[in-house]
Amino acid sequence: MVAWLRGALLGNWRNKGVALFFAAIIWFVAYQSELQNEELSVRVKLLPKQPTRVLVLAEERRRGGEVLPFSGVVSVRINGSRRQLDEFRQMLPARVEVLVDAAGEGDAERRTYFFNADDMTLPRTPVEIVQFEPASVDLVFDDRVEQQKPVNPVYPVREGWEKVVEKVDPPAVRVSGPRSILEKVRLVAEPSALVRERFDGTVPIQVRHESAEGVQVRNVVSFLDRSSVNLTLQLQVRQREYSAESVKVRFLVPPLRFPFKVAFEDAIVPVRFRGPEREIQRLEARIAEDPTFFVAVEVPAYNLTPEQVYNFTFTEDKLLLFGFSKEVQLLQHPSREGRGPWQCSLVPVKTE
Numbered sequence: 001m002v003a004w005l006r007g008a009l010l011g012n013w014r015n016k017g018v019a020l021f022f023a024a025i026i027w028f029v030a031y032q033s034e035l036q037n038e039e040l041s042v043r044v045k046l047l048p049k050q051p052t053r054v055l056v057l058a059e060e061r062r063r064g065g066e067v068l069p070f071s072g073v074v075s076v077r078i079n080g081s082r083r084q085l086d087e088f089r090q091m092l093p094a095r096v097e098v099l100v101d102a103a104g105e106g107d108a109e110r111r112t113y114f115f116n117a118d119d120m121t122l123p124r125t126p127v128e129i130v131q132f133e134p135a136s137v138d139l140v141f142d143d144r145v146e147q148q149k150p151v152n153p154v155y156p157v158r159e160g161w162e163k164v165v166e167k168v169d170p171p172a173v174r175v176s177g178p179r180s181i182l183e184k185v186r187l188v189a190e191p192s193a194l195v196r197e198r199f200d201g202t203v204p205i206q207v208r209h210e211s212a213e214g215v216q217v218r219n220v221v222s223f224l225d226r227s228s229v230n231l232t233l234q235l236q237v238r239q240r241e242y243s244a245e246s247v248k249v250r251f252l253v254p255p256l257r258f259p260f261k262v263a264f265e266d267a268i269v270p271v272r273f274r275g276p277e278r279e280i281q282r283l284e285a286r287i288a289e290d291p292t293f294f295v296a297v298e299v300p301a302y303n304l305t306p307e308q309v310y311n312f313t314f315t316e317d318k319l320l321l322f323g324f325s326k327e328v329q330l331l332q333h334p335s336r337e338g339r340g341p342w343q344c345s346l347v348p349v350k351t352e
Contacts, residue, residue: 036079036081037079039075040078041073041074041075041076042075042076042092042093042095043095043096044095044097045072046058046100047098047099049100049102050102052143052144054141054142054143055102056142056178057140060134060137060138061136061138070134070137074120074134075132076129077129077132077133078129080125080127080128084127085127088122091123098119100113100119102141104141110138111138111140112136112138113137113138115132115135142181143178144177145178146175146176148172148174149173149174151171151205152186153190153233154188154189155191155194155233156194156195157235158194160238161238162236162238162239165232165233165234166233166234167233168229168230170226173223173224174223175207175221175222175223176221181217184209184210185207185209186209187205187208188205189203189204189229190203195233196235197234197235197236198235200231201230202229202231204227237277237327239275239276240274240275242272242283243270244287244333246269246270247268248292248294248295249267249268249294249297250294251299251344252296254299254304260346260348262344262346264344269333270335271319273321273328273329274329275324275327275328276327280328282324283324295320295330296319296322297319297344299312299344304348306348308348309348311343311344311346312344313343313344314342315342316332316333317330
């Protein structure tokens with residue numbers, strides 16, 4: 001029994017091996033020859049044949065009739081054998097550039113372009129290309145022009161603050177793009193973080209359009225010389241001015257060993273105050289409500305003797321203000337414009 005089984009399995013093994021080999025080849029050929037269909041995605045970049053033209057708009061119509069911006073991806077359905085499909089898949093580039101005839105001037109009417117294997121330079125294999133999805137796209141072209149456009153700084157200013165310095169270097173740059181879009185484009189320079197008091201650095205130029213989507217605009221507008229600018233900003237607490245017509249003046253005299261008096265024609269003076277808005281509001285209320293409010297003048301520390309009159313002068317910047325921020329400035333009142341400093345005298349008083 002064992003001898004019979006051994007003979008059945010191992011007997012004539014050469015012929016059986018040859019038969020198995022040819023059976024495998026027949027199966028492999030049949031497997032590779034089996035017809036199949038497959039759908040592959042291809043990234044497509046549409047370019048105008050004419051270098052003076054720019055693609056402004058590309059839209060695709062979906063099967064349900066919905067119109068959307070062209071996604072840049074085309075599905076290619078192909079038929080062929082397994083072997084042909086494998087070859088086609090291996091030769092298919094990740095992205096293809098399609099040149100479209102864009103002849104014309106200015107804003108062109110919407111035109112329809114139908115995808116085809118020749119324009120897309122698809123692999124030359126025996127596969128059958130059944131369809132493209134989308135089959136076509138609607139395109140609008142425009143003339144490419146160059147313009148010098150200003151770069152505008154854009155940044156939020158905190159409540160109660162104001163700008164002091166705002167400088168963009170260079171203030172304008174050259175750009176290229178469709179005429180119809182460049183007319184409505186704004187170039188802006190925006191810091192990446194909130195500006196506290198000062199910002200000084202290089203920022204990229206952003207392209208903004210009043211209606212078109214940002215991605216679409218960036219794709220058609222090109223910077224010709226530079227795409228960034230140096231931006232300098234300086235902020236400060238919002239300033240305010242208040243002009244007071246009548247402010248009392250007191251004189252701070254160094255200690256003396258003899259009696260004296262200050263000869264000053266005006267017991268009150270007009271003063272203009274400038275400083276942080278909140279401080280000026282508080283100062284204005286104080287002047288209106290407090291009849292004892294005053295500013296002071298420090299008398300110079302001369303070598304004073306009771307036999308001599310000492311003359312001195314002072315201006316608004318020498319006035320002292322107590323109880324308020326040092327950021328408050330005392331300036332010349334409009335009514336004193338063009339007039340010189342105040343004249344004063346320290347007069348010794350003779351006693352019997």
